[in-house]
Amino acid sequence: MANVATLILLLQQTAQEPTSFWSRVSFNPTLSNFLTLSFLLFIIGVAGVLTRRNIIIIFMSIEMILNAANLNLIAFARYWQLNGKLSEYTGHLFTIFVIVVAAAEAAIGLGIVISLYRNRETVAIDEIDLLKW
Amino acid sequence: MQLQGYEAIFFYALALVALIMGVMVITVRSPVHSALFLISTLIGIAGLFILLRAEFIAGVQILVYVGGVMVLFLFVIMLVNVQQETRETTQIFTRQYVAGYLIVGLLTLSFLYVVRESRNTQFLKPPQIEERAETTATPMTSLSKDTQEVGDKLYTRAALPFEIASVLLLVAIVGSVMLARGRKQEKIFE
């Protein structure tokens, strides 16, 4: 319901804009461009997780989600570096830890996939439905 | 923060590469091809990191993600080599793919709404400090101090998360060895 409400709000605001889109646009990338790119990569990852059947491809989409988050963090770190705080490396540190956690999670997840394959002879999530009603 | 000139061209090129490869990751049939496209995406993102002056993170991304995690993925794909999937008749999308794309669409709407709202409100005004940090075009002569600074902060400000991360990696190593060991090998060790 909330998303339908936002859709309606969006349409209302589009109808009320004072200046046209083309007079305001600038092609030099700013922080918003990086955030948009990070969001697009994120939703590609989410689409992969929700629609694919093969577990390993789902894992790869999760890695893409984590990378989108990393891009976001580093873009903000650079923004802060350029706008006052000369040594702002919090984004970099957080990214290092995200990479570490992603590597650990990939290792264990793939170990689970191997165990699963040994027991069920399949990696399609549709067919791993023993607990289904 | 505005990128000028060649950096803008590089941004658009790398962003296009990352997005196209990303879409190919979730749409091709064979897992090995998917892994290769993911590697290209990761290298594209590493290029974007370099554009954002985070060279150390870019190097770590390629070393750890591409050279470690993706190699692990490729090993597992080859061990779990399900040949039947690459035949034309098996499904690669779940039966709920419509719902998946619908959720993605709703997420996009939320994002657009947030972007619209953030243009109207002033969240964090960047502090008005007179001396700016270096502009986006650094002169050729100076080597940036990114690695030194990251290392410095990692071992002073982030020392506790660093130690926790090393314990996490130890747990991951032991756990994955245990998971992938198999019953026959367990009997040998007992």
Added chain:
Amino acid sequence: MRDKIPQSIGDAWVSNVIWPLIQIAIVFFVVLTIVAYLTLAERKISAWIQVRMGPMRVGPWGLLQPAADGLKLLIKEDIMPLKADRAVFTIAPIITAVAAIVVLTVLPYGADWATITNINIGLLFILAVSSVGVLGIILGGWASNSKYPLLGALRSSAQMVSYEVAMGLALMGALMFSKTLSMYSIVEAQAKDQMWYVFYQPLGFIIYFISALAETNRAPFDLPEAESELTGGFHTEYSGFRFSLYFIGEYTSMFVVSSIAVTLFLGGWHFPFIGLLKEQDQTLYVLASIVVFFAKVILLLWAFMWFRWTFPRYRYDQLMDVGWKWLIPATLANIVITGMLFIVGQELGFVQTTGDGRVEVVGVAGNAFMIGTAFLITIPATAILLSLINRRTRDFNLRAQRQLQLRRRQERIAAGAGD
């Protein structure tokens, strides 16, 4: 030319695009020629070790043999297995070759203008791109759609990934002295310290060299590509130019790891009295530094060839044992002990940090301290640690294990006889 800030657009074009392109072309052709002659050198050196002459037919003393080999591989039929994955089969050797060649851009071949570029994460870039090279081997083995290449590829890549860890950690010891990742600055640091880091880190150099041998699938670690073991390993199904791409990749990465060893441990392009040339003639100085660099690299490459025919091949489990249980603990011990020696040295006044954050060893006494402790403390401590860790390994301490086995057998016989 590298250090000038461009004053105009034309100047920027020349110093950022045209001059690097010329440098890249020169380096590319020089290194590929070296790679081609490495194949000849391998056959010649192995022949001389085996008291025979090697290829003598093609040119004077066989010097045109690489040309003949290259021509032969180019005109061979290009076979692709029936059910192989065409795209991946094509791309795999390209990945290996490109990953090895890309690294050539950051190596410091000489003084001032003799490096293509000097990035501040040079060493990290090299390690990262070398890990991408492993992918080419895995994909090549898988794309051949056949048992032996797949097994060979999995073994080979597992070996390379294991020894990459040891390689990176062994470099840490030298990095603790130079405090920078940029390859050019590492050589400058050694020039400033007037000491090659091999004397400060002998253990690091030895471990790095062994890991480099394993990383390039050479010498005693070449089980995955030995013809008598796995019918050629991952490159069984490759023929013609794709096969030669794999070997270009392998020999180029041999050149690259030797260059890294030379840069980090053997002083790069620096030679004790080369600074005297600097005052006289700048160009001569740079050319002399290039000659010194290549001479050192050729020395290490000769050592690579020499080791191949000196040591017997490691079995695969022995190989993985050496990588994980011997080299990695040794490198970690090296780093820890070096760090402790820094602190002790600072207390004793032998070591001090300079203004720009670099660590400097003070005078002859300081150098004697660092070198002496490196040989007298690091190596024995690491040896003790390794023997403690590996006491129960199958191939170590064989006498104790044999006695244990005999004792157990006697117990079993006594228990069986007592029933």
